[in-house]
Amino acid sequence: MVFLLANLIPAFGIYELPTKREQDLYNQLLAEFTKLDIQKKDVNDVINTFDKPLVVTFPCNSTDLNNLVVNVVKTKLARFDETQAHQGDLITGGTYTWQCQITTQEGKITNECNNELRLNPDLLTNGTGIDPRVHQVENLVILYHEFLHGQLMIDAIKSSDKWKQDVCNKSPDGNIDYSYADGSHKIINPLQTQFASKLVENEGGQLIIKEILPSETINGTFSVGVFTKQDYPQYANGIRVTLRGTNIADTMFSSTGTDVTLTGHLVNKTTSGIAWFYIFESQNQTSNTEIKIIPSWVKRTAGLWSNGSITNSDFHKIIEYFIQEGMVSYSETGKNYGAGKIPEWFKKNASWWYEGLIDDSTFTNEIQYLVSVGIIS
Numbered sequence: 276m277v278f279l280l281a282n283l284i285p286a287f288g289i290y291e292l293p294t295k296r297e298q299d300l301y302n303q304l305l306a307e308f309t310k311l312d313i314q315k316k317d318v319n320d321v322i323n324t325f326d327k328p329l330v331v332t333f334p335c336n337s338t339d340l341n342n343l344v345v346n347v348v349k350t351k352l353a354r355f356d357e358t359q360a361h362q363g364d365l366i367t368g369g370t371y372t373w374q375c376q377i378t379t380q381e382g383k384i385t386n387e388c389n390n391e392l393r394l395n396p397d398l399l400t401n402g403t404g405i406d407p408r409v410h411q412v413e414n415l416v417i418l419y420h421e422f423l424h425g426q427l428m429i430d431a432i433k434s435s436d437k438w439k440q441d442v443c444n445k446s447p448d449g450n451i452d453y454s455y456a457d458g459s460h461k462i463i464n465p466l467q468t469q470f471a472s473k474l475v476e477n478e479g480g481q482l483i484i485k486e487i488l489p490s491e492t493i494n495g496t497f498s499v500g501v502f503t504k505q506d507y508p509q510y511a512n513g514i515r516v517t518l519r520g521t522n523i524a525d526t527m528f529s530s531t532g533t534d535v536t537l538t539g540h541l542v543n544k545t546t547s548g549i550a551w552f553y554i555f556e557s558q559n560q561t562s563n564t565e566i567k568i569i570p571s572w573v574k575r576t577a578g579l580w581s582n583g584s585i586t587n588s589d590f591h592k593i594i595e596y597f598i599q600e601g602m603v604s605y606s607e608t609g610k611n612y613g614a615g616k617i618p619e620w621f622k623k624n625a626s627w628w629y630e631g632l633i634d635d636s637t638f639t640n641e642i643q644y645l646v647s648v649g650i651i652s
Contacts, residue, residue, distance in 0.1 A: 290389075291354035296396050301352050304394075304418045311415075313473040316466055320433075321425030324350040324390070331432050335443035342382035344442050346432050350425060353391040357648075368417040369394045371424035373456055379447050386432075386442070386451060392421055397647045398640055401604075405636060409517045409553045412474045416467050423463045424456045431455035480555035487523065487541065487548040495544035497523075501552055504533040510556035517636070519551040524631025525571065526550075542631040569635050570596075577638075578629030581622050594642065603643045621645065 293301070305322070320329060331346040356370070375388040399414050431438040435455065442451055457463050468484065475482040487497050507514055518526065518537070526539035541548050573593055580590040597603040621641060628638040 290351075290391065293352045293354050293393075294396070296400075297355060297394055298352060300394055300396050300399060301392075304399075304414060307411075308415055308418055311474075311477075313470075313477055315419065315470050315473070316423065316426065318419070318422040318426040320429045321350060321422050324348050324425070324429075325352070329429065331429075333439055335439075339440070339443035340382075340446065341379070341384050341443050344384045344386065344439070347385070347387045348390065348425075348429060348432070349388065350390040350392060353393050355393045355395050367395055368398050368414075369421045371421040371456075373424075373428060373453050375451070375453070377451060379445075384442060384445065390425060392425075394418075394421075397644050401640060401643045401647065405639075406515060406517050406553065406555060408475075408478050408480065408555055412471055412478070412553070415474060416471050419470050420463060420467050423466060424458075427462060428453060428456040475553060475555075478555070480553060483552040483554060485550045485552070487550065489541060489544055489547065492541055492544070495541040496538075497540065497548070498536055498538045499550070501528070501535045501537050502554065504530075504535065507554070507556075513557035515555050515557040517553040517555075519553075519634045519636060520631070521549050521634070522546060522631060523548040523550060524629070525574070526631075539631070548631075574629050577625040581626035581629065587617065597639060597642055602639050603646060605646055617645070 309322075323329065329346075329348040331348075332344065334343055335341050353372075370391075370393045372391040372393070373388060374390055375386055378385045378387075394417075399417065438452065438455060445451065472482040483502065485499055485501075487499060489495070491497060491499075501516070502514075504514060514535075516528070516535070518528075520526065522542050523539045524542050526537055529536050529538065537550060539548075573596055576585070576589065576593055579585045580587070580593075594603070598605045624633060624638065624641055627633045628635075
């Protein structure tokens with residue numbers, strides 16, 4: 276999912292003030308986030324560290340190596356780092372950085388953390404071609420995701436007996452365990468999925484998540500029922516579905532009577548595919564099910580271009596298609612798709628998009644990103 280592109284990056288660097296655009300974006304998202312009246316994990320501790328330090332002090336046992344531990348946690352918004360924009364070759368929505376300095380003096384450990392939150396304004400403000408309700412949900416989930424990287428570690432500092440014992444017995448040259456921030460997302464992923472589902476319901480929609488097991492396919496090819504139109508009689512104007520997915524390709528919706536089905540195939544036939552369906556009432560005055568489908572020739576062209584079978588000139592057709600369909604905004608009159616201007620990571624992602632490893636919206640956002648930062652101009 277697009278909102279899974281947020282990452283924890285434990286690193287040190289020179290602090291840079293956020294741009295006005297980034298600060299305004301954070302203020303807007305935070306105001307919307309704090310007004311939410313839905314069930315979610317409490318992340319107020321990390322939010323409060325933006326205004327004042329959180330200090331957690333605890334004594335150690337008499338048998339421990341150290342006597343006292345003092346933790347000081349602060350967080351500030353920082354300028355988004357373009358070098359961190361493509362974690363795992365995907366465009367990142369945000370990062371939360373744990374940056375701690377540890378000092379030990381006469382049995383007292385001081386763990387002072389000056390953490391940084393960064394948000395990618397080019398990604399989070401680009402809603403072109405995306406249902407605005409989905410775009411808003413995904414932006415709030417990215418913010419929540421980053422707050423969780425801070426809150427989960429704070430929870431450990433405040434209440435984990437194991438973490439406290441480990442720190443109390445840390446040698447002068449030993450390290451502190453920050454894995455509680457959940458860089459692997461084992462805790463965060465289900466929390467943010469539940470949060471996204473609540474947000475969608477709050478907007479009058481429904482989030483359906485389906486796992487497509489290899490055993491449920493025929494040599495990797497699948498056909499799964501998504502929903503029945505009769506399940507949503509309240510949507511008088513029709514139903515709009517936004518699809519997100521991983522490890523699925525050549526997806527296509529079809530309708531037989533009132534049943535809507537998704538067909539496609541697993542890219543890796545030995546592992547499961549995941550499909551997320553955002554279901555909302557269509558905002559158009561129509562009784563049809565509104566689903567934006569990118570033609571198969573567009574994906575085939577991307578695949579051929581990614582392996583060098585066709586030239587950049589042939590790839591222009593994809594860019595022009597996204598612009599003509601209103602999925603990518605482009606304000607300049609001239610188009611210059613020089614061979615040296617398109618980075619290699621994007622060519623790799625074009626291959627992944629063709630193979631179904633990233634979804635349509637993610638690839639669309641990548642094109643918009645290149646346009647927005649002037650790489651494609």
